[in-house]
Amino acid sequence: MRRIGGRPRQIEMGDIVRVGREIGLHQLSLNAVAARLGVSSTALYRHVDGRWGLESLVGENILADLQLPDEPSQETAQHLLSLGLRLRSFILKHPGLAAYVQTLFPRGDSGRRLLAAEVEALGRRGYAADAAVVLSSAVASVAIGYAAAEDLQRQRAEGRARQEENALAAMGDDPRLGKAYWGLPDVGADEYVRLWLGAAVRAFVAAAPPGRSPEQIRAALDAAGKGL
Known part of the structure; x- marks a missing residue:
């Protein structure tokens, strides 16, 4: 008062x-x-x-509460997947944090500390600092995107269950989609993110191996995209 x-x-x-x-x-x-x-x-x-x-x-x-420990025995892809999963988990425990880091990162000392720690971790795996920033930022962007979508769903939780039930029932009854829908495996959110984030991480590492500069990474990605 x-x-x-x-x-x-x-x-x-x-x-x-x-x-x-x-x-x-x-x-x-x-x-x-x-x-x-x-x-x-x-x-x-x-x-x-x-x-x-x-x-x-x-x-x-x-x-400042987020800790991202580095397990030296992990290869680059394993390390980056762990980074993404830990980041998503932490964001989901703090509603609104996804939008905060999506809007501008790093904004302050805590964000810079996290980025610097990841640069050091990738440096131990053969990456130059600039390439480490590029690679870790790509993984973080995907992980944050998943967390942001889940955060938004939680914000709109009221009435969402019924809407989802109706939408899924309609898709199951759709003659164009029903057969495919009913054949889909039941995959929870955590497993879904782990599987697809892992696939993204492997693709990122393939495009950005140790020793490749940001400009070379960009050129490799651009060349791969032209074939699509």
């Missing part, structure tokens, strides 16, 4: 971070944080640079 009269309530960055995380990135706003802290939104501008500053403060604090 906002105070009336007397000295304005004193807030610190830690208060903003704590409340921002409680609210969550989906609902995060200057007004929401100010209301929870019992201050005016104007008071927050003494600590953060508007909406972008608030989002970065909270988002980077969340990313």
Whole structure:
């Protein structure tokens, strides 16, 4: 509750971070944080640079919790698949984080720490820093894309189950699609992502082996695309 009269309530960055995380990135706003802290939104501008500053403060604090350990015995493809799966899992535990990292990454120190750690991990596997940035970013983009789609589905959970049931029933009854649909294996979300992300990772590694520069990677991808 906002105070009336007397000295304005004193807030610190830690208060903003704590409340921002409680609210969550989906609902995060200057007004929401100010209301929870019992201050005016104007008071927050003494600590953060508007909406972008608030989002970065909270988002980077969340990313600081993400650890991506490197298992030296893993080959490049195994390592990158582990990276993608860990990243997806972490994002799904923090609603709104997918949009945060999709909009701009890295924004702050936590993001730079994660990227630098991955550059070092791929460096131990023979990659130059610039190629490591290209390769790890490609894998992360796919993993984040899966997480973002799942995050959006969760946001629209109300009524979704019924809509999905109706859509699947209609596809099963469709004379053009029904036979194929009923023959599909039952694959859960985790397995689906693991299988297709693994396929993408293997393709990425084939296009970007150790020793290949970003320009050479681009040329190889461009040449492969011209044959399609």
